[in-house]
Amino acid sequence: MTHDAAASADLLALARRIALVAGEHAVEERRRGISVAATKSTPTDIVTAVDRDTEERIRSMILDARPDDGIFGEEEDTHVGSSGLNWVVDPIDGTVNLLYDIPAWSVSIAVVDGPPDPAHWNALAGVVVNPVSGEVFEASLGGGARLGDRELHVNEDVPLNRALVATGFGYAVERRRSQAEVLVHVLPRIRDIRRIGSAALDLGALAAGRLDAYYEIGLNPWDHAAGGLIVREAGGRIGGLRGEAESDRMLVAAAPALFDELTALLEETVV
Structure with missing residues (x-):
C-alpha cells in the first residue's frame, strides 16, 4: 500500500x-x-x-x-x-x-x-x-x-568518546545481569550514560539533540514504533547489530557515523 x-x-x-x-x-x-x-x-x-x-x-x-x-x-x-x-x-x-x-x-x-x-x-x-x-x-x-x-535533527559529528548515551534495563534478573556486563564495557568508552526510564522519551530526546545515542536490549515494538520514526525523520539511523533490523535482540539509534561506532563497540560484547 x-x-x-x-x-x-x-x-x-x-x-x-x-x-x-x-x-x-x-x-x-x-x-x-x-x-x-x-x-x-x-x-x-x-x-x-x-x-x-x-x-x-x-x-x-x-x-x-x-x-x-x-x-x-x-x-x-x-x-x-x-x-x-x-x-x-x-x-x-x-x-x-x-x-x-x-x-x-x-x-x-x-x-x-x-x-x-x-x-x-x-x-x-x-x-x-x-x-x-x-x-x-x-x-x-x-x-x-x-x-x-x-x-529536529540529531547531533552530528560526535565521536564515540564524547557521546552521551542512553539505555534501559529489563525486568528479569538474568537479562539485567547481561545488560550490566554490556554497560561495564560501554561506559569507559563514552562521555556518560543516561537512564531515563522511557524508551519513547529517550528516542525523542535523541532526535532533539539532548542525547547523542541510545541502545537497549529487550524492547517491544510498541516501545519504539513512534520514537523510531521520529529519530529517522530527524536524520538518525536505527537498527540492530551485524546488519540486522532493530528488534528485541537490540536497538541502536544515533547519527549515522556514531551509529557505526556504537554498534561496533556493542558487537564486541553482545552475542
Whole structure:
C-alpha cells in the first residue's frame, strides 16, 4: 500500500489528538492516586489501572475514527483490521516513573503500514507525548520531525568518546545481569550514560539533540514504533547489530557515523 505525505500528515494529526487526550486523562488519574493492578514478566514489571484505562481510551478513539485499522498495544489483545494499517500503542511508557511520580513517562502512538513487526512495517506517523511537561515529539514519513514547532535533527559529528548515551534495563534478573556486563564495557568508552526510564522519551530526546545515542536490549515494538520514526525523520539511523533490523535482540539509534561506532563497540560484547 502506498501513502503520500498528505495522508501521513493526516494520520499524524489524528495520532497527536488521541495521544494528547489520553495523556491528559492519565495525568488526571495519577493525581487521584495510583496503585499496581498486576505484574507481568516479573514482580517488578508492573501494570497499573492507568495503563489499562489509557489503552482502552486510545483504542476507542482509534476505532471511532478508523474502524478498519488494526491496533497492536501493550496491555490488550491485538485488534486485527482490514485496511493494512496498524496502530502501535504504548499507553504508558515508563510505568515505574508514573508510579513513583517521576515526570518522565509518555504516551506513544505510531501508525504503520504492514504488520506490527519492525522488520516488515513502514512507519507512517508517530507521536510521543510527555503529559507532565506537555512536550510533543512527532514525525510523519517524509515530513520531518518536530518538538512542538521546532524542527529536529540529531547531533552530528560526535565521536564515540564524547557521546552521551542512553539505555534501559529489563525486568528479569538474568537479562539485567547481561545488560550490566554490556554497560561495564560501554561506559569507559563514552562521555556518560543516561537512564531515563522511557524508551519513547529517550528516542525523542535523541532526535532533539539532548542525547547523542541510545541502545537497549529487550524492547517491544510498541516501545519504539513512534520514537523510531521520529529519530529517522530527524536524520538518525536505527537498527540492530551485524546488519540486522532493530528488534528485541537490540536497538541502536544515533547519527549515522556514531551509529557505526556504537554498534561496533556493542558487537564486541553482545552475542
